[in-house]
Amino acid sequence: MVTTGETLVTQQETSNFDLASYLKDKQQLVEAALDRSLAITRPETIYEAMRYSLLAGGKRLRPILCLTTCELLGGTLEMALPTACALEMIHTMSLIHDDLPAMDNDDYRRGKLTNHKKYGEDIAILAGDGLLAYAFEYAATQTRNVDPHNLINVLGRLGRTVGPAGLVGGQVLDLESEGKPDITVDTLKFIHTHKTGALLETSVVSGAILAGGSTEDIQRLSQYAQNIGLAFQIIDDILDITSTQEELGKTAGKDLRDQKATYPSLWGLEESKKQAQNLVSGAIAQLTPYGNKAEPLRAIANFIVTRNN
Amino acid sequence: MVTTGETLVTQQETSNFDLASYLKDKQQLVEAALDRSLAITRPETIYEAMRYSLLAGGKRLRPILCLTTCELLGGTLEMALPTACALEMIHTMSLIHDDLPAMDNDDYRRGKLTNHKKYGEDIAILAGDGLLAYAFEYAATQTRNVDPHNLINVLGRLGRTVGPAGLVGGQVLDLESEGKPDITVDTLKFIHTHKTGALLETSVVSGAILAGGSTEDIQRLSQYAQNIGLAFQIIDDILDITSTQEELGKTAGKDLRDQKATYPSLWGLEESKKQAQNLVSGAIAQLTPYGNKAEPLRAIANFIVTRNN
Numbered sequence: 283m284v285t286t287g288e289t290l291v292t293q294q295e296t297s298n299f300d301l302a303s304y305l306k307d308k309q310q311l312v313e314a315a316l317d318r319s320l321a322i323t324r325p326e327t328i329y330e331a332m333r334y335s336l337l338a339g340g341k342r343l344r345p346i347l348c349l350t351t352c353e354l355l356g357g358t359l360e361m362a363l364p365t366a367c368a369l370e371m372i373h374t375m376s377l378i379h380d381d382l383p384a385m386d387n388d389d390y391r392r393g394k395l396t397n398h399k400k401y402g403e404d405i406a407i408l409a410g411d412g413l414l415a416y417a418f419e420y421a422a423t424q425t426r427n428v429d430p431h432n433l434i435n436v437l438g439r440l441g442r443t444v445g446p447a448g449l450v451g452g453q454v455l456d457l458e459s460e461g462k463p464d465i466t467v468d469t470l471k472f473i474h475t476h477k478t479g480a481l482l483e484t485s486v487v488s489g490a491i492l493a494g495g496s497t498e499d500i501q502r503l504s505q506y507a508q509n510i511g512l513a514f515q516i517i518d519d520i521l522d523i524t525s526t527q528e529e530l531g532k533t534a535g536k537d538l539r540d541q542k543a544t545y546p547s548l549w550g551l552e553e554s555k556k557q558a559q560n561l562v563s564g565a566i567a568q569l570t571p572y573g574n575k576a577e578p579l580r581a582i583a584n585f586i587v588t589r590n591n
Numbered sequence: 592m593v594t595t596g597e598t599l600v601t602q603q604e605t606s607n608f609d610l611a612s613y614l615k616d617k618q619q620l621v622e623a624a625l626d627r628s629l630a631i632t633r634p635e636t637i638y639e640a641m642r643y644s645l646l647a648g649g650k651r652l653r654p655i656l657c658l659t660t661c662e663l664l665g666g667t668l669e670m671a672l673p674t675a676c677a678l679e680m681i682h683t684m685s686l687i688h689d690d691l692p693a694m695d696n697d698d699y700r701r702g703k704l705t706n707h708k709k710y711g712e713d714i715a716i717l718a719g720d721g722l723l724a725y726a727f728e729y730a731a732t733q734t735r736n737v738d739p740h741n742l743i744n745v746l747g748r749l750g751r752t753v754g755p756a757g758l759v760g761g762q763v764l765d766l767e768s769e770g771k772p773d774i775t776v777d778t779l780k781f782i783h784t785h786k787t788g789a790l791l792e793t794s795v796v797s798g799a800i801l802a803g804g805s806t807e808d809i810q811r812l813s814q815y816a817q818n819i820g821l822a823f824q825i826i827d828d829i830l831d832i833t834s835t836q837e838e839l840g841k842t843a844g845k846d847l848r849d850q851k852a853t854y855p856s857l858w859g860l861e862e863s864k865k866q867a868q869n870l871v872s873g874a875i876a877q878l879t880p881y882g883n884k885a886e887p888l889r890a891i892a893n894f895i896v897t898r899n900n
Contacts (some may be wrong), residue, residue: 324781328755328763379720384712403693404766407716411688411723412759418727419750422743430739434731437746441728446637450721454637457713472633 301581312342319367331401331409336374338392344369348489350578357493364424368417369485375413376449378406428492436488443484452476463541467548479511502568509565514586516558519544562587610890621651628676640710640718645683647701653678657798659887666802673733674745677726678794684722685758687715737801745797752793761785772850776857788820811877818874823895825867828853871896
């Protein structure tokens with residue numbers, strides 16, 4: 283997963299921890315669990331449509347963050363796996379609905395036809411609804427050996443993360459900001475903390491809660507997650523520009539073409555890189571009390587600023 | 592609520608219980624709770640769109656069934672009210688998405704513009720998503736004095752009720768059955784038990800679970816709910832025909848015009864009435880152990896077959 287090409291920001295720490303191999307192992311675990319989570323039954327169309335997008339690949343970053351945090355605080359993979367799957371179902375649902383003609387109107391995602399291009403718009407809306415509802419059913423009915431108060435806490439946070447105080451709220455402000463390159467940093471941060479940050483934070487925090495983490499653990503890991511979520515978005519915006527600069531002759535980056543406000547457009551490229559690096563440093567500082575056990579979360583934070591795709 | 596016009600089926604029992612006044616009281620309680628459940632904050636558009644459909648009136652039958660069943664088994668209104676609101680949020684979400692252009696493409700509901708006609712298709716999709724997610728957040732975070740295992744049970748059932756094993760599955764088979772008047776009774780029952788029956792059943796059963804009802808209570812009340820759910824649908828189909836016959840000069844009923852398979856089209860009118868009455872009698876038989884305390888549920892069952900709109 284860690285690429286060898288030019289990095290955007292100098293890697294802060296070197297470590298013998300093999301992140302690529304760690305992510306690969308966890309990814310395989312998640313893929314197998316997702317595959318088992320949803321058997322096809324009547325009416326077959328909807329299960330096929332849900333599985334089509336749920337099993338379309340991807341980094342599985344959200345489930346992995348949940349599993350990793352649960353293990354960090356002494357929990358087992360088994361305790362976190364149903365919630366990890368639920369997080370990916372929710373993420374998939376948000377992609378299916380974002381791709382709809384009434385939203386971003388995308389025909390392809392990860393090289394495959396989007397859900398509505400493959401199954402029709404009606405089924406795609408229902409596949410999203412089905413994945414969202416099934417995420418709650420799955421986490422509520424499949425979780426074992428977790429204090430029930432902690433599970434209720436996690437289910438409530440999952441709901442908040444998708445609703446108007448999370449994904450949905452972020453998407454609405456994003457839609458309202460289209461074609462307005464002069465929006466404020468405050469609005470831009472609101473969009474990202476809601477649209478992408480909230481689910482990343484809940485991925486980390488839910489792992490901590492399922493493991494029975496203390497209030498201090500949850501606060502530390504929440505701050506870690508908020509920082510890497512925002513850094514992730516800033517780097518996304520930077521890559522949209524720099525990958526264009528590297529590949530001369532191609533049309534300008536999508537954000538620039540769409541006159542979309544981004545961190546580089548508001549802060550400039552250098553300041554954006556600096557902010558991203560500061561956020562990652564702050565994230566890593568939160569992990570100090572956990573020592574070597576936090577190596578996976580540390581490596582994931584560094585990976586975010588060093589990735590180049 | 593109980594109309595005085597011609598009834599479809601002879602009322603099985605007479606009682607001094609004043610259903611109209613009972614429903615009115617509970618309805619006011621639910622309206623106030625729904626109004627309090629969702630305050631408007633940034634981004635205002637999505638909260639307004641969610642409130643527009645959530646507070647657009649309606650019988651509030653699902654929340655009332657949940658409250659009534661919880662009280663029947665010795666629980667308090669307070670214990671069931673957050674779940675009751677969640678049930679109405681879920682019901683509202685299903686109406687918003689069903690009305691979308693890609694689905695039934697309806698411009699009006701209850702005399703008001705549908706959500707997408709008022710706010711646009713993108714916001715309507717997100718308002719439905721938001722209500723679905725918020726239903727889980729609300730029930731998980733606002734429920735008090737309920738055994739946490741019982742609350743998890745309810746949250747899992749809510750998820751199942753909306754997902755491919757519930758509303759979404761029923762809607763898919765309904766879409767696939769369009770323009771096929773020769774579908775079997777089995778398929779018709781599948782559509783209705785999933786599309787409308789499942790949420791009615793969960794409304795009743797969740798009230799029983801929140802109150803700490805026994806396995807036998809839950810089985811009895813589940814059967815009660817399945818029976819009235821199916822009877823409700825049969826009567827809907829009958830009314831689509833008989834209200835046409837009463838109002839001569841109007842075009843034929845919508846189902847007939849759409850060549851839609853219905854219970855009367857498969858069974859005939861008389862047999863359909865008989866089946867609905869049998870289902871209601873079966874529902875009421877399940878209430879025997881509860882004596883007079885079950886009078887509200889008994890009256891609601893009778894109301895279903897005696898209503899004429």
